Amino acid sequence: MTTISFEQLGLSRPLLRALGEAGYSTPTPIQAQAIPLLLEDHDLLGIAQTGTGKTAAFTLPLIDNLRDDDVRAAPRQARALILAPTRELVVQIADNIKAYARHTPIRTAVVMGGVNMGSQIRAMAKGVDILLATPGRLLDLIQQKQVDLSQTDYLILDEADRMLDMGFIRDVRKIVARLPEERQTMLFSATMPTEITKLAREILWQPKRVEIEAKSVAVDRITQQIHHVSAREKAAHLANLLSDKDVGRAIVFTRTKRGANKVMQYLDKAGFNAEAIHGNKSQNARQQTLENFRNGRSSVLVATDIASRGIDIDDVTHVFNYELPHEPESYVHRIGRTARKGTEGVAISLCDPGERAQLRSIERLLKQSIPVAGAANDDKPRTDGAMPKGSAASQQRNGKRHNGAKKRTPQGEQEKKAASHKNAGQHRWRRRTRRPRRQAA
Numbered sequence: 001m002t003t004i005s006f007e008q009l010g011l012s013r014p015l016l017r018a019l020g021e022a023g024y025s026t027p028t029p030i031q032a033q034a035i036p037l038l039l040e041d042h043d044l045l046g047i048a049q050t051g052t053g054k055t056a057a058f059t060l061p062l063i064d065n066l067r068d069d070d071v072r073a074a075p076r077q078a079r080a081l082i083l084a085p086t087r088e089l090v091v092q093i094a095d096n097i098k099a100y101a102r103h104t105p106i107r108t109a110v111v112m113g114g115v116n117m118g119s120q121i122r123a124m125a126k127g128v129d130i131l132l133a134t135p136g137r138l139l140d141l142i143q144q145k146q147v148d149l150s151q152t153d154y155l156i157l158d159e160a161d162r163m164l165d166m167g168f169i170r171d172v173r174k175i176v177a178r179l180p181e182e183r184q185t186m187l188f189s190a191t192m193p194t195e196i197t198k199l200a201r202e203i204l205w206q207p208k209r210v211e212i213e214a215k216s217v218a219v220d221r222i223t224q225q226i227h228h229v230s231a232r233e234k235a236a237h238l239a240n241l242l243s244d245k246d247v248g249r250a251i252v253f254t255r256t257k258r259g260a261n262k263v264m265q266y267l268d269k270a271g272f273n274a275e276a277i278h279g280n281k282s283q284n285a286r287q288q289t290l291e292n293f294r295n296g297r298s299s300v301l302v303a304t305d306i307a308s309r310g311i312d313i314d315d316v317t318h319v320f321n322y323e324l325p326h327e328p329e330s331y332v333h334r335i336g337r338t339a340r341k342g343t344e345g346v347a348i349s350l351c352d353p354g355e356r357a358q359l360r361s362i363e364r365l366l367k368q369s370i371p372v373a374g375a376a377n378d379d380k381p382r383t384d385g386a387m388p389k390g391s392a393a394s395q396q397r398n399g400k401r402h403n404g405a406k407k408r409t410p411q412g413e414q415e416k417k418a419a420s421h422k423n424a425g426q427h428r429w430r431r432r433t434r435r436p437r438r439q440a441a
């Protein structure tokens with residue numbers, strides 16, 4: 001957290017009121033850095049993971065920017081588009097926006113696979129302020145001419161690296177090509193593989209870069225442990241660990257959907273209240289499983305990496321890695337499901353001899369070795385209330401648009417602005433700092 005306040009970041013009264021009601025007292029580092037830049041209309045490259053508060057970092061200024069623009073969406077149009085890789089993430093961002101925008105007239109719609117298309121088409125019929133979507137279904141609806149992005153002024157790509165992993169990048173490029181060149185674009189990614197760097201270069205215009213280190217997610221507040229066990233012993237070992245009285249709400253990660261089902265069935269037979277969540281299930285079934293876990297009807301959630309992306313549930317005391325992930329970044333994502341909102345958590349990984357290479361890559365990424373259970377450095381969950389590092393830098397930054405001051409056109413933008421007046425005289429009001437793409441000096 002930071003010492004700056006949401007008010008100092010230049011957010012409007014209706015948002016400040018909603019933030020107060022949501023119990024947010026201080027901005028997180030990514031919020032302190034990104035919000036002023038986004039209110040000033042910059043493009044942004046945000047390198048940050050779930051758990052850093054990145055959703056509010058882009059949705060809050062988006063809501064205020066939309067309110068500042070004097071535009072109404074025409075039928076089937078969206079003024080802003082947020083693309084996310086999974087349905088869970090889309091639903092979660094939509095829920096956040098609903099909470100933040102509750103004192104504003106901002107209207108949202110959701111377009112994603114796995115749910116009825118008709119209701120999505122109806123939701124878009126009148127046009128919306130913010131459209132949240134997964135790429136595949138959105139492209140379908142664009143091709144059916146049910147969604148028109150030709151007047152969309154804001155584009156946000158969330159978890160871009162995950163979209164790449166899931167094979168969505170071609171769809172993303174096709175969607176971006178439907179938007180006007182003149183727009184504000186934000187790209188968030190936990191990691192920057194070459195393909196995402198390339199995409200960022202193509203779609204962002206002179207972006208500001210905000211980077212929140214993976215380690216500052218919450219790793220400092222998570223007690224991590226490795227248990228070396230053979231693959232055959234894993235299920236029984238896991239059941240044993242889950243019986244510990246300290247385990248309240250637990251998430252177990254497997255690599256595959258089949259694995260998730262097998263572990264869930266084993267735990268179920270062993271008397272645990274376990275449910276599995278993965279991409280083979282319908283959207284409704286996934287939401288129901290999450291709801292059961294959230295309200296305590298089940299206490300163990302067995303999940304694959306992809307399904308885990310949108311899981312934002314408080315009070316997860318333990319994360320178990322039944323299998324280690326192939327990508328070390330996924331490890332950080334997984335363990336970040338615990339120790340949320342300043343709490344502490346435990347992450348235990350079961351490592352069989354075939355997984356040693358994965359363990360080494362994870363330790364390389366974390367720049368630390370993970371204690372092995374039973375070894376001399378065996379650790380117990382910390383109770384010292386340690387807080388994450390890395391928030392100091394953000395305290396220096398400061399929004400220029402305090403107290404409702406007008407937005408300023410960044411220096412050197414005037415000529416570009418003049419050049420961009422191809423739209424002058426049209427009925428649409430153009431954002432003052434918008435500019436044609438790819439005319440960067």
Ligand code: AMP
Pocket residue numbers: 023024025026027028031049050051052053054055056312341
């Ligand atoms: P995110 O990284 O966007 O998935 O956010 C992680 C969690 O932190 C969500 O449950 C948010 O509701 C919560 N959150 C985000 N910003 C703040 C804040 N400034 N203060 C308290 N909680 C926050």
